[in-house]
Amino acid sequence: MAQEMVATLPGKVSQVKIKVGAKVEEDEEALTIEAMKMETPIFIPCNGTVKKVFVKEGDEVDEGDVLAMIVET
Numbered sequence: 001m002a003q004e005m006v007a008t009l010p011g012k013v014s015q016v017k018i019k020v021g022a023k024v025e026e027d028e029e030a031l032t033i034e035a036m037k038m039e040t041p042i043f044i045p046c047n048g049t050v051k052k053v054f055v056k057e058g059d060e061v062d063e064g065d066v067l068a069m070i071v072e073t
Helices: none
Strands: 002-006 011-016 029-035 038-043 048-053 066-072
Touching: 011 038, 029 066
Parallel strands: none
Antiparallel strands: 002 066, 011 029, 029 038, 048 066
């Protein structure tokens, strides 16, 4: 089953730490969003494999935007 990783706030993606095909663990830091000069980490929602990453560094996102898709293992 695939699970979406969503943005918890609007801002700019400052760092992407995951790649398609990577094995990831729940609560691992996946990427960072910068908003109002503060960086907020976004964490993996479940153990699994990264199926798709929808953003890259420098992209602007809104709260609720899907950032990546994780296939649970």
